Amino acid sequence: QVQLVQSGAEVKKPGSSVRVSCKASGGTFNGFAIGWVRQAPGQGLEWMGGIIPAFGTSNYAQRFQGRVTITADESTSTAYMELSGLGSEDTAVYYCARGRDWAYDILTGYSYYMDVWGKGTTVTVSS
Amino acid sequence: EILLTQSPGTLSLSPGERATLSCRASQSVSSSYLAWYQQKPGQAPRLLIYGASSRATGIPDRFSGSGSGTGFTLTISRLEPEDFAVYYCQQYGSSHTFGQGTKLEIK
Numbered sequence: 001q002v003q004l005v006q007s008g009a010e011v012k013k014p015g016s017s018v019r020v021s022c023k024a025s026g027g028t029f030n031g032f033a034i035g036w037v038r039q040a041p042g043q044g045l046e047w048m049g050g051i052i053p054a055f056g057t058s059n060y061a062q063r064f065q066g067r068v069t070i071t072a073d074e075s076t077s078t079a080y081m082e083l084s085g086l087g088s089e090d091t092a093v094y095y096c097a098r099g100r101d102w103a104y105d106i107l108t109g110y111s112y113y114m115d116v117w118g119k120g121t122t123v124t125v126s127s
Numbered sequence: 128e129i130l131l132t133q134s135p136g137t138l139s140l141s142p143g144e145r146a147t148l149s150c151r152a153s154q155s156v157s158s159s160y161l162a163w164y165q166q167k168p169g170q171a172p173r174l175l176i177y178g179a180s181s182r183a184t185g186i187p188d189r190f191s192g193s194g195s196g197t198g199f200t201l202t203i204s205r206l207e208p209e210d211f212a213v214y215y216c217q218q219y220g221s222s223h224t225f226g227q228g229t230k231l232e233i234k
Binding site for chain 1 (some may be wrong): 164
């Protein structure tokens with residue numbers, strides 16, 4: 001059974017960047033998407049973007065466009081999410097998740113549901 | 128962007144009772160690309176339902192999903208103690224958005 005193992009907690013200064021990794025253990029990314037979701041303290045879930053590792057194609061939620069970059073290395077079954085221009089509002093737990101049964105529509109982009117989740121990476125932005 | 132509104136915000140019930148959670152979309156969700164997740168404190172979300180009504184692997188049959196278009200429902204037929212948690216709906220037909228969550232608490 002595949003597990004997604006995320007990198008450890010980070011503390012960052014305002015204005016800096018953070019890079020979170022997500023490695024598939026016990027399996028690969030073959031045929032799947034990887035999505036990134038964050039959750040601010042006491043708040044709900046927010047989708048940030050995702051990638052189809054087989055194609056290297058990524059897409060992002062509009063509110064994060066220009067600030068987030070999602071990449072993947074199929075050879076190591078590892079995905080990365082980098083968020084720049086950090087502010088206190090970016091303090092959150094960041095999750096990666098495996099996207100299942102993905103499909104592509106030219107109008108609506110990539111669709112997939114997320115069936116396996118990492119345990120999350122806490123990112124704290126503080127001066 | 129498709130907005131999802133979940134109701135109620137909090138649902139107080141006792142073990143053994145039936146829970147009905149609602150998720151309404153601001154526009155029709157294409158191909159019933161609607162999922163439900165359960166989240167317990169300090170844990171990652173857990174997929175329950177995808178495609179509006181298909182149970183994920185290992186999910187007990189007391190969980191069921193229904194609906195189409197703009198209205199979707201998650202039903203838990205008989206609540207077990209471990210079912211008390213926060214539940215989120217998510218549409219993945221037009222980008223991805225989550226509802227704000229319904230907290231299911233013990234009465």
